[in-house]
Amino acid sequence: MTTSLRVLITGFGPFPGAPFNPTVPLVKQLARLRRPALDDVTITTHIFDVAYATVDSELPRLLATHRPHALLMFGLAARTRWLRIETRARNAMTTIWPDQHGARIRKGAIAGTANARAFGPHVFKLLHAARRTGIDARASRDAGSYLCNYLCWRAVEAADHQAGPRLAAFIHVPALKRDGSAAVPGGMTLAHLVDAGEAMLMEMVKAARQTRL
Template sequence: MTTILITGFGPFPGAPYNPTERLVRALGSVRRPALRDVTIVTHVFPVSYAAVDRDLPALLAKHKPDAVLMFGLAARTRHIRIETRARNALALMPDATSASLRRSQIVRGAPAALPLPAPVRHLLAAARQARLPAALSPDAGRYLCNYLCWRAAEAAGKPGGPRAAAFVHVPLTARGAQARRGGRRFAAHDLARAGTRILLALAAAARR
């Protein structure tokens, strides 16, 4: 069996609705012949540095996933972003618990960036097969998404860690009447369609 951990984030200041929560729930219930031998574990992180540091190691130790597929919200982006690296950088902006790490680097003295061990071009192709705009991105920001990217990349580099760690930034989605009017480019079912294709591509890579 192949195990894939799929994660998202809850709401945070400036984003009272985070579409990755719904997306992660949807992907947790996906049933496809190509996923018959795949165990899917889902988790939604509170937008908190402490939660990432507490929950990620616990999830990896308990489930020992072969791959981690992480989703985060990029509210100002109008396309899907497949991240290629984590930056050793921190913003001063507090998390959803009003806490900040009060330093400019995640790990002092570490490299400026860590590559994310993921088949990013395959994931990009999968997202585009869903007929949605998508691109590779070398900059996951300096907030919780990037922080999780860094911690996952660290874990993947250790013995017994996941073989692949992928991070996907998604745009805001339309909701309710706005979705019916076509007020935004993306709706929840669009993200679910793209997310499913990305999951299938990562599962295929994790088996190899």
């Protein structure tokens, strides 16, 4: 019997300065997709609280429970008007902004190792897939120094282990209004993000299948 491909899709909840996080409805809509190419794919979703302790406790549990072959993560970059496909995680943490639970980091690095951890060449396939939907998508080398970057680091760290996901990717999305309309005239809508998200999910599934050959 062929084991189904497993994909974990994550987003983040609201955080200080962002009472609405569009990754929540985006993740929900991607989970509802019904496509022939996804017939043998088990999709699990999760929304993280924007808190370091939450990521540290919930990510390992999710990976151990669902054992995903691919991890597709979304976060909000409120000041960016395009889709940002992150290519790496930086070994950096902000000491200025507290997380949703009020925790404030006292050191500016995640670990005492490399300056950055790369996701891998598959992220550029996701970039091209997103662009084919007609939206503005760009590669990014800077995931910030807040929870999105922290999750990036922990995800790449997990993917480096044999028992972890084979592939991981993180995409920053722009802000939206609560009704899914664009936050700025001519900007992206939730429908745009879902189209691009579907294209990237399909590419992620294809890449994960290739790693199983």
